[in-house]
Amino acid sequence: MSISAPLSSGISAEAVRRRLHGQRFDLPGIVVHVALLLSLLFSLVVLGVLVYDLVSGGWDVFASRFASFLSGTMRFAASESGIAQALRGTLWIGVFVVALAFPFGIGAAVYLEEYAPDNRLTRVIDINIRNLAGVPSIVYGILGFAVFVKTLSGLTGGRSVIAGGITLAILVLPVVIITAAEAIRAVPDDLRQGGYGLGATRWEVTRTQVLPYAAPGILTGTVLSLARALGEAAPLILVGAVVGRLGSNPGLFDIGSLDQRFTALPIVITYWAGLPQPDFRALTAAAIVVVLAIVLAANAAAILMRNRYESKRG
Amino acid sequence: MAQLITSQPGPGLTSADLRGDPRRMRKETVVRGLLFAAAATSIIISGLIVYSLVRETWTFVSQVDWALVWGDGWFPRRGQYDIKTLLVGSLIVTVVGLAVAGPIGLGAGIYLSEYASARVRKVIKPTIEVLAGVPSVVVGFFALTFISPEIIQRFREATPQQTMAAAGIGVAILIIPLVASISEDAMRSVPRSLREASYGLGARKVTTVGKVVLPAAVSGLVAAFIVAFSRAIGETMVVFIAAGKSGGSLFETNPLEPGLTMTAAMASIASGTDSVVGEALTFQSLFFVGAILFVITLALNIVADRFVRRVRERY
Amino acid sequence: MSRPRGTTVPTHETVAAVSTRPDLRRGDEGEGAGSKPLVFGVEDVSVYYGGFRAVRNVDLAIGQQEITAFIGPSGCGKTTMLRCFNRMNDLIPSARIEGTISYHGVNLYEDGVNPVEVRRRIGMVFQKPNPFPKSIYDNIAYGPRIARLDGDMDELVEQALRRAALWDEVKDRLKDLAMGLSGGQQQRLCIARALAVDPEVILMDEPCSALDPIATGRIEDLMEEIKSSYTIIIVTHNMQQAARVSDRCAFFTAEVNETSDTRTGILVEFDRTEKMFSNPADERTENYVTGRFG
Numbered sequence: 001m002s003i004s005a006p007l008s009s010g011i012s013a014e015a016v017r018r019r020l021h022g023q024r025f026d027l028p029g030i031v032v033h034v035a036l037l038l039s040l041l042f043s044l045v046v047l048g049v050l051v052y053d054l055v056s057g058g059w060d061v062f063a064s065r066f067a068s069f070l071s072g073t074m075r076f077a078a079s080e081s082g083i084a085q086a087l088r089g090t091l092w093i094g095v096f097v098v099a100l101a102f103p104f105g106i107g108a109a110v111y112l113e114e115y116a117p118d119n120r121l122t123r124v125i126d127i128n129i130r131n132l133a134g135v136p137s138i139v140y141g142i143l144g145f146a147v148f149v150k151t152l153s154g155l156t157g158g159r160s161v162i163a164g165g166i167t168l169a170i171l172v173l174p175v176v177i178i179t180a181a182e183a184i185r186a187v188p189d190d191l192r193q194g195g196y197g198l199g200a201t202r203w204e205v206t207r208t209q210v211l212p213y214a215a216p217g218i219l220t221g222t223v224l225s226l227a228r229a230l231g232e233a234a235p236l237i238l239v240g241a242v243v244g245r246l247g248s249n250p251g252l253f254d255i256g257s258l259d260q261r262f263t264a265l266p267i268v269i270t271y272w273a274g275l276p277q278p279d280f281r282a283l284t285a286a287a288i289v290v291v292l293a294i295v296l297a298a299n300a301a302a303i304l305m306r307n308r309y310e311s312k313r314g
Numbered sequence: 315m316a317q318l319i320t321s322q323p324g325p326g327l328t329s330a331d332l333r334g335d336p337r338r339m340r341k342e343t344v345v346r347g348l349l350f351a352a353a354a355t356s357i358i359i360s361g362l363i364v365y366s367l368v369r370e371t372w373t374f375v376s377q378v379d380w381a382l383v384w385g386d387g388w389f390p391r392r393g394q395y396d397i398k399t400l401l402v403g404s405l406i407v408t409v410v411g412l413a414v415a416g417p418i419g420l421g422a423g424i425y426l427s428e429y430a431s432a433r434v435r436k437v438i439k440p441t442i443e444v445l446a447g448v449p450s451v452v453v454g455f456f457a458l459t460f461i462s463p464e465i466i467q468r469f470r471e472a473t474p475q476q477t478m479a480a481a482g483i484g485v486a487i488l489i490i491p492l493v494a495s496i497s498e499d500a501m502r503s504v505p506r507s508l509r510e511a512s513y514g515l516g517a518r519k520v521t522t523v524g525k526v527v528l529p530a531a532v533s534g535l536v537a538a539f540i541v542a543f544s545r546a547i548g549e550t551m552v553v554f555i556a557a558g559k560s561g562g563s564l565f566e567t568n569p570l571e572p573g574l575t576m577t578a579a580m581a582s583i584a585s586g587t588d589s590v591v592g593e594a595l596t597f598q599s600l601f602f603v604g605a606i607l608f609v610i611t612l613a614l615n616i617v618a619d620r621f622v623r624r625v626r627e628r629y
Numbered sequence: 630m631s632r633p634r635g636t637t638v639p640t641h642e643t644v645a646a647v648s649t650r651p652d653l654r655r656g657d658e659g660e661g662a663g664s665k666p667l668v669f670g671v672e673d674v675s676v677y678y679g680g681f682r683a684v685r686n687v688d689l690a691i692g693q694q695e696i697t698a699f700i701g702p703s704g705c706g707k708t709t710m711l712r713c714f715n716r717m718n719d720l721i722p723s724a725r726i727e728g729t730i731s732y733h734g735v736n737l738y739e740d741g742v743n744p745v746e747v748r749r750r751i752g753m754v755f756q757k758p759n760p761f762p763k764s765i766y767d768n769i770a771y772g773p774r775i776a777r778l779d780g781d782m783d784e785l786v787e788q789a790l791r792r793a794a795l796w797d798e799v800k801d802r803l804k805d806l807a808m809g810l811s812g813g814q815q816q817r818l819c820i821a822r823a824l825a826v827d828p829e830v831i832l833m834d835e836p837c838s839a840l841d842p843i844a845t846g847r848i849e850d851l852m853e854e855i856k857s858s859y860t861i862i863i864v865t866h867n868m869q870q871a872a873r874v875s876d877r878c879a880f881f882t883a884e885v886n887e888t889s890d891t892r893t894g895i896l897v898e899f900d901r902t903e904k905m906f907s908n909p910a911d912e913r914t915e916n917y918v919t920g921r922f923g
Contacts, residue, residue: 029520036429039421040438043494046487047445050456057459107352115346116353118722127619129356134541134615135608136548138577139363141584142604146366170359177356190759194819196720198772198826199749201338203345208771209761224447231449234550234581243585266451266551273455273555281459288452299447303440327733332750334743335777 054292057285069286074245074268078279083287085246089161089264090230090294096165097172097229102222104169105176109218112177113184114206133174140171141238149239157259159240164262167235172225179221183214216309223302227295233266241267265291367608370601378595378602388574389562390583390596399565400603403478404575406567407553408546410482411489415542418486419493420535426494427501428523446491454555457484462556470570476558478566478573484552489542496541500534501527537621544614548607550577561586576603665692667733668830668860669714674728676709676718683709684894687728689879691830696852696861698875698902700868701917705883706894707864711832713737714862715751716744749776751830752823757839758815760807760822765799768807768818772826785825793821794851813844817851824855831855833863837870849874868918871902878905880914 061069072082108129116122144167148156156163187210195205211218237243242263250257263271265287272284378395388399422442426435462480467473504527512522528535554560558572560582566573574582583600669691676684684706691697699707709718716737718724730737737747749772760768769786778785786803790796795817799810807818816836823831833852837845852861852874865871871878879899883892898905898914909915 026518026520029518032520032523033429036421036425039418040425040430040494042418043422043442043445043490044438046490047441047448049460050448050452050487053456053460054452104352104355107349108356111346111349111353115349125353125356128360130619131612131615132356132359134544134611134618135363136550136577136611138548138550138580139367139604139608139611142580142601143359143363143366145584146369147362173359174356188759190755190757191761192720193717193753193755194759194761194822195771196717197715197748197753197755198775198822199745199747200772200775201342201745203342204338204775208775213762227447228449231447231451233449233451234554234577237581238584240584266449269451269455270551270555273451273458284455285459288455291449292452295447295449296444299444300440303443307436307440327735329735329739329741332732332735332737332742332746334746338745338777339743 051292054285054288058282058287058289061282061286062289069283070290073249074263076245078277078283081280081283083265083268083290085249085263086265086268086287087290088250088252089164089241089262089267090291091252092161092258092262093165093168093236093264094226094230096162097169097226100166100169101173101176101225101229105173105222105225106180106218108173108177109180109184110206110211113181114202114210129174129177133178136234137171137232138234138238140167141235143167143170144235144239159261160259161262161264162258164236164239164241164264167239168229168232171232171235172229175225175228176222179224180214180218183217183221184210186217187213216305220302220306223298227298227302230298231266231291231295233264233270236264236267237270243267243271265294363608367601367605370598371605374595374598374602377598387562387564388579390579390599391561391586393595394562395595395599395602396565397603397606399563400574400576400579401606402565402567403557403559403563403573404547404577406478406569406573407482407485407549407557407575408543410479410569411485411546411549412539412542414483414486415489415493415546416539419490419538419542420497422490422494423497423501423538424523424528427498428519428527442491442494445487446495448488450488450549450551451555453484453487454481454552456487457481457552457556466570473570474558474572476556476572477570478557479569481553481557481573481575482569484556485546485549488549488552489545492545493538493542496538497531497535500531500538503534504530533621533624537618540614540618540621544611544618547575547614548577548611550581553578554581576607579603580607665695667691668693670729670731670734672729672731674710674713674726674730676706676713677723677725677727678721679723681889681891682893684881687896689896689899691860691862692877693860694857695876696856696863696874697877697879698871699862699864699879699881700866700871701881701894701897702883703866704892704894705881707881708834709894710881711834711862711864714830714832715748715753717748717753719744749826750828751832752826752828753832754816754819754823754834754836756835758812758819760810760815760818762806762808764804765807765810765818766803768822769825772822776826778826789821789825790818792824792855793817794847794854795821811844813840813847816840816844816848820848820851824859828859830860830862833861835864835866838866845870868906872906875902878902880905880909880911880917882913882917 068080069082070087071084072080073084075081112122112126112129116125144163148163148166149158152163156166191209191213192205195209200208240261242261246261246263248257248260250260269284269287269291272280272287379393382393383395383397385394385396387394387396426439430438457480458476461483462473462475462477465483466477466480467475473479508526508530509522512526517525553575554577557575557578559566559574560578563572563574580600580603583596667690669689671687671689671691674684674687675682687710689697699711701707712718713726713730714732714737718726726738732747732751735742761771763771766786769789770782773782773785787796787800790799795814798814799805799818807815810818816839820831820836837848840848849870852863855861863871863875877900880897881894882897883894885892898909898911900910905914906918909918
C-alpha cells in the first residue's frame, strides 16, 4: 500500500491536507494586523515628519549664520537674534538637575529598595512618590514660584535660574527615584546574599554590589530625566523666566549672575512661536532643532545603552 | 601579614568579640540617615506643593464674588473667573487627544505585545520612546505650523490656525507612547497559558487577542487611559502655543475654534507681565486653577494606580 | 504528629550532645560531640516568617571541626535553620526567631551582637554559585577588603584559592571575570571567597545541587580536606552525600498544620551519621534514609 493511497477511514490524504491548511484567506485577521501595524507606524511617521519639517524650516538659519545664531542675543530683528542667553539658562538648569535630582533621587531609591523597613511610613513615601510623578509640571511651577521665588527669594534672588533649576530638579526627582528603584530591584539577590554572607554591612553591599550592577539602568533613568528637564517650559514660565526679550547677557559661566532674570531654550521657543513675523518662524524652527538635538541625542543614547545592557544580561 | 586560620576562637569568646568594628557601624548609621533623608524629601515636596496652593487659593476663595466664578468667560484681568470655560476647554482638548491617541496607542501596544517579532520590537520600541522624549513646546510649534495648516485647514479652510482640535492632536502625539507602553505592559502580563488555552481550541490570532488577551488585560488598559487623561489635562505648552486664546476667553465648546484650558490660563497669567496687574485677585486665580488641576490629576492617578495594582495582584 | 521531643533522641550520646550544659557535655563514651569542643548549642529554636512558623523546637549541638549534615525532604526548614547560624534570616524583614543559639557560649541573638561580625566569623556558601561580576582575584579579595584585614592581599588570595583546590586551575587568569569559570569552579571560588575572611564555621546550603557528579565529587573532597580547620554545616537533599561526608546528621521533616494548611519543620533525629544510616532510632528517619519516605 502506498502512502498516497486512501486511508482506512476513506479520507484521502489530500482532503486531510486541505482541512489542515484551513481557510486560505483570513480577511479579518489581515485587516486587524494591518490596522495594528499602521497604529504602530503612526508614531514613527509623526516623528519623521516632525523632524523633517523642523529641520527644513530652520535650515536657512543654520546655513546662513550658524555661529551668530548660537552666540547672538535676543533682538527685535529676527536676522540678528540668537540663543546665547537661552543656552546659558538651559545649561545651568542641567547643572542644578544633575547636582540635586541625581543624588537625592538615587539616595531615595537606595533607601526604599535596600533599607526601608516594611512599615506604614515606607508605604506612604512610596505612594507619595508615585503620585508626585503624576503631578502636572505646571503645578511644580506654582511650587517653585511660591517657595523659591517668593519665600526664599533671599537665597535664590527671586525669578532666577537658581529658582528655575531647583524647581526642575524637584520636577524630575520622582522619575529619577522610580527608574533608579527599578534598576536596583533588577539586581539579582544572589549578589546581595554573597556580600552579606561575607560579613559586609548594608551600605558595603549597596556600594560594592548593588550600585555597580544597577549603574547602567540608573544612568539611563537619570539621562532621560535630564532630557525631560531641559525640554520643560511650563514650570519656568511660572517661576518667571522671561517670555520676551531678555536684555542682559552674562557669560555662560558667570556664576555671580545666577540670581538674575533668565530665559531658557524652551522659553525662547515659546516666545518666538507666538510672534507674528514670519522671519521668526524659521528662527523658532532653528531653536527647536537645537533643543531636539540635545534632548533626542540624550534620549537615544540612554535608550540604546539600556537595551545593550538588557540584552547582555539576558 | 594576613594569614588564614589565625584566630580560631576558643571557649574564651565573649559577646564583645561579636560587636564588630565601631567605625564601620557608625558609618552605616550615618549613611542610613542620609538615605532616609533623601527619601523623606519627597514628603517635604508634597507638603510644599500643598502649602503653595492652599494659601493663595484660600485668599481667592474667601474674597471672590462667586457670581463671577460661574459667569460669562475667563477674563482674570477684568475680574471674570468663569471656571467652566477653562474646565470645558481642558476637557475638549483632552477628549480630542484621547480620541486620537487612544486607538492608535492601544493598536501600537497590541502590535508590540502580540504581533511584533523580536526584531521589530527591538527597532520600533526605542523609536517610540524617543518620540516620548520630544519636548512639549516642540510639539506645540509643530501643531501650530504643521497640523493646523496641513491637516485641519485642508478639511475645513475657514478654521483658524489656533484651535483646540490642533492642540488636542498635539497632545495626542505626546501621549501615544504612554498609552502604547502601559497597554503593552498590561497585555504582556497576561499569562502565556491563557493564550495557549485559546490556541489549543483552534482559535485564530485575532480571536485570541480580542476574546482572551484584551479582556484579561482590561484593568491595565483602563489604567493606561486614565494616566493618559491625567497627562493630557495637565499638558501646558502645546495648548499654550496651539490652542489660541491667551489672557482670556469666552465660553467655547467648538473644538475647531480657539479655546483656553486651565493650564494655558495659568501660563498666560504668569507670563503676562512682570508684576501681574489688573484685578486684585488675578494673581490668586492662578493658584485657584492650579489647586483644581492638582486635585483632578491626583484623583485620576490614584484611580489609575488601583487598576495597575489589580493587574499585579491577579497574575 | 510528632512525638514529644525527648523520645525522638533516645540515645545517651545525643542527649549529651544536644545540651550545652557543661555537666552534661562530659561523661559520654568519648567519641561523641562531647569529645570535641562545642561550637553551636541550639536550644528550643523556632523560626517564624510573620505569623507562619517555619521550624519549631529544634535542639542541636554542633561540634568543632566536624561536618554536620541537615537532611530531609523539601520544605522542612533545613535552610531556614542553617541561615539562623549566621543571622542571614535577619535580612528577611518578617523573620523572627525564638529560643537560643549560642556560639562558644555567647547567645548569637543577644543585644549588642552584630550580625555583620557574626557573618564574618561564620561564612556561607549558597545553593547556586554566586560569584560577583568581578575578576577572580577581586572575588576573593572582596571579604578581606571590607573587613579591612591588612597584609599582603596577593598572598591571601593565593592561600584561599589553594585551600579551595582552585589555585592551579586559575593562577594564570586571576584578572579574568569569575563568570567565565565552570559551575564547579565557580562554587569552589565561592568557597575560597568564604575562606578568605578567616571564618571558623562554613555553612553550606546545598552547595552541589547545581553541579554535575564530577564537580560534586571535587567539592566533597574539598570538604574532607578543610574539615581539619573548619566546622562545617551542610544542607543536602542527597543522602549519599550526607552519608559520605558528614560526621553527624540531623534529619528534619515537615508536619502539616491541619488548621492553616502550612508546613512546619521539626527535627526528628540527630545522631552520628553511621548510626543514622544503619540503625536509626526513629521510624521516620529509617523510612527516609531507605528511600521509603513518601
